[in-house]
Amino acid sequence: MDLKGARSRKNHVHHLVLVPCPLQGHLTPMFHLANLLLSRGFAVTVIQIPSPSWRSLDCTHPNPSFPSLFFEPIADGVACDDDASNAGEDVMSFLLELNSKCREPFRDCLDRVASSAPRGCISCLIHDAVMYFPVDVVEDLSIPRLVLRTSTAANFLGLSLLDQKGFLPPQGTRLVEMLQELPSMRVKDLPLFDKCKQASTEEVLIKIHKGTTTASAIIWNTLTCLEQPSLDKISATLSVPIFPIGPLHRLSAEIMVTWAPENQKIEEGRTGYSAATDEVPRRWAEDRSCIEWLDLHPPGSVVYVSFGSLVTLSESELTEISEGLAESGRPFLWVIRARPVNSASLEAIRELTNTSKRGKITSWAPQREVLAHRSVGCFWTHSGWNSTLESMSEGVPMLCWSYVGDQRIISRLVSGVWKVGLELEVDDGIDSGPLNGSKVASAIKRIMSDEEGREMKRKAMALKEQIDVSLRQSGSSRQFLDKLVAFIHQLA
Structure with missing residues (x-):
């Protein structure tokens, strides 16, 4: 993930800390975001919560795959085991336990990161929305906080409706009702976590919502050409900037292809993919x-x-x-x-x-x-x-x-x-x-x-x-990326 002109963390003015969720589907977009931020000259430290998805990645430094990216384990003994990472049946209980496990050691982890940053300063923290444990910690330390939403804007609106309209717990007689707030959607299309424990679901959703709505800004892995109406509704409700810079895997690839070695050719039969642009942890x-x-x-x-x-x-x-x-x-x-x-x-x-x-x-x-x-x-x-x-x-x-x-x-x-x-x-x-x-x-x-x-x-x-x-130089995702970079500079 090394980029032309990338420097070591100690030579950077702006130092960003990223907190990903260790599940594969969440790690991937966060690493693509890390790549984009590195390409814009930021120093980036990723907080590592060991899980099977990290096994493919050498997290020591220097790392030949990620020489400009730094990793900091959250704490000894804090990890996701194999069974927890396969959290398909009750992902909400998994998230509740994981956030609880990480909260206490996180402050010490930030102290270690800050000690190696220029002037001991962390410019801002960016966390996956489902990893809400940093919220209170960084507020106490007066560190600006941004949140990465890895699903659709419509999903955020749908989650808001669950509580407002009394759809929790799910009720069979209402499942086919159409939703005025989300055209073309029925109650059964809402993000219902019916396979999860109800108490865990409600607690986690409340904390995710609070973490999102109180952030300094929201980074969204979506596009205006897909979700402009939903993004407009959210912007009208929340008083924080929103940066839809998706799809992150494509935007990251567009940036990386400019420095990929000349011998990394796109093979016949592919429409734009190159393995050189796809360095992310894999389980x-x-x-x-x-x-x-x-x-x-x-x-x-x-x-x-x-x-x-x-x-x-x-x-x-x-x-x-x-x-x-x-x-x-x-x-x-x-x-x-x-x-x-x-x-x-x-x-x-x-x-x-x-x-x-x-x-x-x-x-x-x-x-x-x-x-x-x-x-x-x-x-x-x-x-x-x-x-x-x-x-x-x-x-x-x-x-x-x-x-x-x-x-x-x-x-x-x-x-x-x-x-x-x-x-x-x-x-x-x-x-x-x-x-x-x-x-x-x-x-x-x-x-x-x-x-x-x-x-x-x-x-x-x-x-x-x-x-x-949207991914072209004048496209919406590129423009929002430029605005995001300028916003982070202003925070610092």
């Missing part, structure tokens, strides 16, 4: 044989299937996915993590889906490179925001199967607002399951073969163009 090693396999298939023919880093599939869900892919008749690339199911046999899955002839199963894929590949025609996703931004950035239509929290509202945005995908859902509950193999095959056909799918592809490519425009 799992990427299987690059996926790309060679994709090279063997015609343009737009492959269904890419991945449900992110937290979703755990049941055996029945795994069976329905297998049968749906088999019935679709389409070649597929399916990511199945090392522990995605309870006890199903992977060999049985391979046989059921006829994998040896027209499918490939892998434990983890280089997703941005996969989505940029010409052969991928559909992305079956859990509707995580990182995955959704990556898919829209490459103009790939989506089949959305949401699981928890913000995934529901994102799924609805994709299908009902931007109209670049379909939802897999049932009529009698708030979940998008149970899955049915025949319905899966039918949905894939609608996206890959029917006129409906061709219209989705046209809209997806038009949306990709809008995102590309």
Whole structure:
């Protein structure tokens, strides 16, 4: 992550401290933000809460991958174990415990960081919204605080409605009500954490909301071309500046490509991805044989299937996915993590889906490179925001199967607002399951073969163009990045 002209921390005037959430989907955008800040001449220290996602990264200094980035462990003995990092079932209880564990040692951690900064000064702190433990500490120390929101602006509005409208706990009779405050949204599309303990959910959401609304500014991993109405509503309500500089993975890549070695060429069949622009911590090693396999298939023919880093599939869900892919008749690339199911046999899955002839199963894929590949025609996703931004950035239509929290509202945005995908859902509950193999095959056909799918592809490519425009020198995301940099300088 070294950039031309980057200097050591002690030679910088402005020193920024970043506090990421150690879950994979949150670490990634924070590291892309760190890269952007480094490119603008700031010194950056990342507070490290050890977790499996950090194992791929050497956090000593100097680090050949990140020579301008400094790391500070929050404290000895504070870490996320393997089970906690796989927090898909009750992410709210996980966040509550993690924030509680980090709060006390954080002040000493900041003292260590400040002792190595120029004149002992920390210019400001930027934390992931779900890591709210720094809020009171930095307020006591009079350190300016910015918050990074890693999901949609619509999700923030949806979370606000949960309490205001009495939607907690979820009530079955109200799930299909339309929301006047969020056009095209139903109650069932709100970020309901029905799989989490209610007390934990309410406490965490209150603290996240307080941390966001009392910050000096909000950095948002979104774009005005996607969410201008929601951003306008938030700006009218909050009295703090908002900087929508997404998609962070693309903006970071645009900056990094200017200094990447000349021999890092974008290979034929990719639409703009380069591995040199993708240095982030990863829990799992990427299987690059996926790309060679994709090279063997015609343009737009492959269904890419991945449900992110937290979703755990049941055996029945795994069976329905297998049968749906088999019935679709389409070649597929399916990511199945090392522990995605309870006890199903992977060999049985391979046989059921006829994998040896027209499918490939892998434990983890280089997703941005996969989505940029010409052969991928559909992305079956859990509707995580990182995955959704990556898919829209490459103009790939989506089949959305949401699981928890913000995934529901994102799924609805994709299908009902931007109209670049379909939802897999049932009529009698708030979940998008149970899955049915025949319905899966039918949905894939609608996206890959029917006129409906061709219209989705046209809209997806038009949306990709809008995102590309936002990333140009005069585009909205670049302009908001410039404003963010100027704002941080003013704080210091």
